[in-house]
Amino acid sequence: MARIFIISNRVATPHAGLHAGGLEVVLKATLKNHPCVWLGWSGDIKRHPKTRTVHQGDNSFIVSDLTQEDFEEYYSGFANRVLWPILHYRLDLAEFSRRDMTGYMRVNDHFADEMVKVLKPDDIVWVHDYHLIPLARALRARGLHNRIGFFLHIPMPPPEIITAMPNHENLLPSLCHYDLVGFQTDNDAANFARYLANELGTPSRRLGTGDRVMRLGAFPVGIETRTFTRLARRAVKTELVLKVRESVPGMLMIGVDRLDYSKGITLRLEAYERFLAAHPEWHGKVTYLQITPRSRSQIKEYADMEQTVNQTAGRINGAFSDASWSPVRYVNRPYSRTALAGLYRAARAALVTPLRDGMNLVAKEYVAAQDAADPGVLILSRFAGAAAEFRDGALLVNPYDPDSVGAAISRAMAMPKDERKSRHAALYAALLRNDISKWGDKFLSALMGTKSFNLEEAGRMSQNLPAPPH
Ligand code: ADP
Numbered sequence: 001m002a003r004i005f006i007i008s009n010r011v012a013t014p015h016a017g018l019h020a021g022g023l024e025v026v027l028k029a030t031l032k033n034h035p036c037v038w039l040g041w042s043g044d045i046k047r048h049p050k051t052r053t054v055h056q057g058d059n060s061f062i063v064s065d066l067t068q069e070d071f072e073e074y075y076s077g078f079a080n081r082v083l084w085p086i087l088h089y090r091l092d093l094a095e096f097s098r099r100d101m102t103g104y105m106r107v108n109d110h111f112a113d114e115m116v117k118v119l120k121p122d123d124i125v126w127v128h129d130y131h132l133i134p135l136a137r138a139l140r141a142r143g144l145h146n147r148i149g150f151f152l153h154i155p156m157p158p159p160e161i162i163t164a165m166p167n168h169e170n171l172l173p174s175l176c177h178y179d180l181v182g183f184q185t186d187n188d189a190a191n192f193a194r195y196l197a198n199e200l201g202t203p204s205r206r207l208g209t210g211d212r213v214m215r216l217g218a219f220p221v222g223i224e225t226r227t228f229t230r231l232a233r234r235a236v237k238t239e240l241v242l243k244v245r246e247s248v249p250g251m252l253m254i255g256v257d258r259l260d261y262s263k264g265i266t267l268r269l270e271a272y273e274r275f276l277a278a279h280p281e282w283h284g285k286v287t288y289l290q291i292t293p294r295s296r297s298q299i300k301e302y303a304d305m306e307q308t309v310n311q312t313a314g315r316i317n318g319a320f321s322d323a324s325w326s327p328v329r330y331v332n333r334p335y336s337r338t339a340l341a342g343l344y345r346a347a348r349a350a351l352v353t354p355l356r357d358g359m360n361l362v363a364k365e366y367v368a369a370q371d372a373a374d375p376g377v378l379i380l381s382r383f384a385g386a387a388a389e390f391r392d393g394a395l396l397v398n399p400y401d402p403d404s405v406g407a408a409i410s411r412a413m414a415m416p417k418d419e420r421k422s423r424h425a426a427l428y429a430a431l432l433r434n435d436i437s438k439w440g441d442k443f444l445s446a447l448m449g450t451k452s453f454n455l456e457e458a459g460r461m462s463q464n465l466p467a468p469p470h
Helices: 028-033 070-087 100-117 136-140 168-177 186-200 225-233 239-247 267-278 300-320 335-348 361-369 402-414 419-434 436-448 455-462
Strands: 002-010 036-045 051-055 059-066 124-128 148-151 180-183 214-218 249-254 287-290 328-331 349-352 377-381 395-397
Touching: 002 100, 002 349, 028 036, 028 436, 036 070, 036 100, 059 070, 059 100, 070 100, 070 148, 070 419, 124 436, 124 455, 136 148, 136 168, 136 419, 148 436, 168 186, 168 214, 168 395, 168 436, 180 186, 180 436, 186 214, 225 361, 225 419, 239 335, 249 267, 249 335, 249 361, 249 402, 267 287, 267 328, 267 402, 287 335, 300 328, 349 361, 349 402, 361 419, 377 402, 377 419, 395 402, 436 455
Parallel strands: 002 036, 002 124, 036 059, 124 148, 148 180, 180 214, 249 287, 249 349, 287 328, 349 377, 377 395
Antiparallel strands: 051 059
16 A cells, blocks of 8 residues: 655654644644655664654654764754755854764665665655755665655755855755655745756756656645634633733734744844834833744754843833833743634734744734634735735735834734735635645645545556656
């Protein structure tokens, strides 16, 4: 029986809580509708790494430990200190001293070895994200002919930026070993097509030799729209949300982001500061709740940023608070999906202003959570992937320009209900057009080159594939 063989850095194993970021939500429909194997890192660092398998229904989850050296070189080093900043357009933060990608390649080879042990000829392989760019090359080198797709969850910058990465020529072209490479937006796909054209002289988005072609495409991720709306409707009545509402004089504005430099949190706080300085009439009438769980704290840039964000929030509160009101409420901890959904719904505006973001699901969750009869306003960075779908309804801003973001806050706070409703209707329609329940099958049918995805047919097709070019 053909299976979908998913591989990503982290795996959301059953009963182990959320350990794969947003991936388990994105892959939920695929895991539910098809027999799947999901392989990746266990999250454990061991001197003598082991690989374990857990079964649940038709699905199997295979997790493999890493050594301390693997963790430092592959995950903390090359993936998060070189690839993450560069793919987010931050050459200034890339640690070029860590350009050695040996550990990164070694872990990719390790995952390829683990896969070879269990992969069947008709399995359809789906590789996720920047940790595993060279995996198809490693699998082809082991003689595997399966259909293999890759999806990049984060941005793909233009070639002028990618080519600043030492050894990019050993890494990025290895994507040509996939049958399909998917991106969040057309812009990301076009950037990569231009890289290939510049570097390899390939003329189009269909590449390859012989019978096998590598195709590029955009597959923007979405959310479970209606489920999230229902959740928010219930959650707004929970004790936490009621308490927050009671304790905030006037309107609530919300920001929800991992503590990451790509999210533009400091500049966003500065924009709010300009808004407060320019609009004393709003003092005491708006409170900005920024929910920001720490992430990757072991990396210096993240620790530095934590300090800057703390200081900026403190400065704003010092300058503008009075005994009955503090303009910023800055919280450093994770919340349940239910709590977030309720807080989104209680907020008159959301500030989602990343400097660069693959998609940004918070923007989508905020829209889904609103009460259509009295919705809030989404203030969205033009540099979030979501901006491509949300042009019509969001207030699009340049996150590098605090004055323009400050002006958007003022516009959102004063926006009449009719305008809020028509903007929200446009945003909600965009969400429904691209619901996450259809995303997996859209990608998989593109991978198989078929109109819709049928696992049996896909399995038969996989077995008749031609051998890959060398
Ligand atoms: P990224 O994947 O870069 O972190 P996204 O906006 O695409 O950014 O996805 C973030 C996900 O993490 C969203 O689903 C959001 O609800 C969740 N999240 C963000 N902040 C928190 C928090 N404080 N508590 C719980 N979940 C959070």
